[in-house]
Amino acid sequence: MTTVAEWLSEPGAGLEVEDDFDEINTQYLARGWTDGLPVVPPTRRRIEDMLGYCDRPWNAPVATIAPNDSPATPLRIAVNAVMAGCRPEYFPVIVTAIEAMCEPAFNLNAIQSTTHLCAPLVIVNGPIAKELGINSGYNAFGPGKHANATIGRAIRLALINIGGAVPEVGDMATLGSPAKYSYCVAENESANPWQPLQVERGHPAWSSAVTVMGLECPHNVHDRESSDAEGILTTIAGTMANTGANDMYYAAHPLVVLCPEHATTIAHSGWNKARIKQFLFERARLPMYLFSKENIERRFRTGFSGRYATAGMDAPVLMVQRPEHIVVIVVGGAGKHSACFPTFGETVPITRTINTRDGKLARSIHEFRSSARGQDDLHIG
Amino acid sequence: MCEVQKRGTLAVVICSDAFHHLACAQARVRGIAGLSLVVIPHPVTGISAEQLQARAALALPQILAIAGNHTA
Numbered sequence: 017m018t019t020v021a022e023w024l025s026e027p028g029a030g031l032e033v034e035d036d037f038d039e040i041n042t043q044y045l046a047r048g049w050t051d052g053l054p055v056v057p058p059t060r061r062r063i064e065d066m067l068g069y070c071d072r073p074w075n076a077p078v079a080t081i082a083p084n085d086s087p088a089t090p091l092r093i094a095v096n097a098v099m100a101g102c103r104p105e106y107f108p109v110i111v112t113a114i115e116a117m118c119e120p121a122f123n124l125n126a127i128q129s130t131t132h133l134c135a136p137l138v139i140v141n142g143p144i145a146k147e148l149g150i151n152s153g154y155n156a157f158g159p160g161k162h163a164n165a166t167i168g169r170a171i172r173l174a175l176i177n178i179g180g181a182v183p184e185v186g187d188m189a190t191l192g193s194p195a196k197y198s199y200c201v202a203e204n205e206s207a208n209p210w211q212p213l214q215v216e217r218g219h220p221a222w223s224s225a226v227t228v229m230g231l232e233c234p235h236n237v238h239d240r241e242s243s244d245a246e247g248i249l250t251t252i253a254g255t256m257a258n259t260g261a262n263d264m265y266y267a268a269h270p271l272v273v274l275c276p277e278h279a280t281t282i283a284h285s286g287w288n289k290a291r292i293k294q295f296l297f298e299r300a301r302l303p304m305y306l307f308s309k310e311n312i313e314r315r316f317r318t319g320f321s322g323r324y325a326t327a328g329m330d331a332p333v334l335m336v337q338r339p340e341h342i343v344v345i346v347v348g349g350a351g352k353h354s355a356c357f358p359t360f361g362e363t364v365p366i367t368r369t370i371n372t373r374d375g376k377l378a379r380s381i382h383e384f385r386s387s388a389r390g391q392d393d394l395h396i397g
Numbered sequence: 398m399c400e401v402q403k404r405g406t407l408a409v410v411i412c413s414d415a416f417h418h419l420a421c422a423q424a425r426v427r428g429i430a431g432l433s434l435v436v437i438p439h440p441v442t443g444i445s446a447e448q449l450q451a452r453a454a455l456a457l458p459q460i461l462a463i464a465g466n467h468t469a
Contacts, residue, residue, distance in 0.1 A: 084426050188419055
């Protein structure tokens, strides 16, 4: 039986570097093991602390990460989580998110290596999101909160260091995006007049879950004048409809994030999520003449000949193929700014509940703590 | 294409030079490090029919050469 400490003591398992923050970061940067920012040195003690919140065997892969199809073991994920600056209690969320984005339907291989600037967004729901302090309020997609910043960064580092999404090598994004540094948020469930996302997707209200989506950065929707559902959603539909998105060429599942004030106004109009989605489906359309002649000919008339082969130039181009493909959540603080998130296109959202190793829904993050499981050392499974 | 090759059928991947490195890495990861790659100038999309035909003209002799050297 081998412990993490014994394994890390073997020749070649670790990197011998002078105990100096600058020297360690110089070495890591030179090897291409970072996102460009300084990292927390993943020492043995820090890795063991991180794995103290993992109830799986530390060396048994939980997934393989594309494009390199490299095994993501808890040990490897823990190294990246330490580097990102995570607290150990964040670890089960990170593992669950990585499992979710490695499901085939998410199409991580393409998301990682495409020229498109998409990144996997991690949406966390349920009591564990609150327990960990994942920001769902003011500036939730921006800086300032430790959990959002470091959970998202840990996932990005794992995508680089395990999956091989190295710029120009495995990540061929023409431009990339700031969302590729960190992209993690919680839903503002207390401000949500409807079911939270994980409940809408079939899980109990007391469950905690992670939903991953392959998305662009937020596109802001400022509407401080509209006073009912139709007004606000008209503005949002207009933002969803843009000629440069991938959405209309695929069965896209775009995200709409409603700020609490917009959500409240829409709910006061008596609208539920199904009606919101139906309205956005019907209004998020563009007349074909707004597209270039080459796109009309090659992508619509040829690519979607059944719908557009003989369509007139005023024919509506649908941004979304089915109303239920639109994902609606509530996030944010005060103010009248919602957001739309176009997608990579060929990807579907994946939701996974945060479960303990026996498959039961976790009620608290502390169920993962090794001492709570009566396990004080870290053995091969 | 790697799966096709693994089943014994010759597979040739055409890629633009900007993606040559990624194609090599993907072939290696999928267990066919020697997958036949035909490299043509980038880009492939957003070009005229004439430009596309010129790229096809570059690719075709490479494909035929690979096929000619292939032993089942």
